[in-house]
Amino acid sequence: MRIDQIAFEPWGDAWRCRHNDLELIATAGLSPRIVSFSRDGGENILYHDAESRFGRGSWRLLGGHRLWAAPETESTYENETGPCKVVADADRLVISCGPGASLLRRHIEISASDRGPGFRIRHEIENEGAYPITAAPWAITCVKPAGRITIPWGAGPESWRMQTVRYWRQWGPLSTDPASPQWQAGRDEFVIEPRGEWGKIGLASEGPITHETPAGTFVKRFEMIPNAVYPDGGCNVAVCTASDYVELETLGPLNELAPGSISTHDEHWELTEPH
Secondary structure, three states: OEEEEEEEOOOEEEEEEEEOOEEEEEEOEOEOEEEEEEEOOOOOOEOEOOOOOOEEOOEEOOEOEEEEEEOOOHHHHOOOOOOEEEEEOOOOEEEEEOOOOOOEEEEEEEEEOOOOOOEEEEEEEEEOOOOOEEEEEEEEEEEOOOOEEEEEOOEOOOOOOEOOEEEOOEEOOEEOOOOOOOEEEOOOEEEEOOOOOOEEEEEOOOOOEEEEEOOEEEEEEEOOOOOOOOHHHHOOEEEEEOOOOEEEEEEOOOEEEOOOOEEEEEEEEEEOOOO
């Protein structure tokens, strides 16, 4: 993997990672964040809120890929603007920030994947407080509201499998319509075809998530740990749809983190050629 420091407006200082024919750009100017993912210098598949229209209080969505900690609380929306620490060596890039109100330091580490031709994105939350904190790494990728999202579902042994979908029926002023045709529950996979509607669902899935668009198919691979406890009633995957973007979310298990301890969650990213 090759890493070069570049300027990437409007994000400022950034680091471009190249591996095979894939390019990923990460920034440390506004929290650890991946702001571009493309193939052969083609279209960036990630969404940018260029006009900073979306947010909650002083927190802004901005777009790209970010790391949060679940479950969602007021401290989730802590100010994410630096300063960040950056470590770049021959085979990895690590960007860290915090701790803020949550007392959790967040690390995003980017390296070549050992499971395919793309990148491994490692997400770590570290308890820098004086007391245990129960939390899960929460990896959130903002993409454009187009195409078709497919998630295999059903967790457990073949002799006894559960297919679970949880609808965020109401959260704050927003709500989900379970009857919307953008949600399509099939026998072996759950399909989302965004229609510009607000909505959020959670699933138990062994993955991967695939997002098929004219720019190619974005694949997020991850591990679901058997018998682990996940947030929101056992959901290790969530999808949030909106008028301008879609969030593809995966989560690690909920663990009690002793002071100084770290919880880790990996994703493996690929981007196939357009059909």
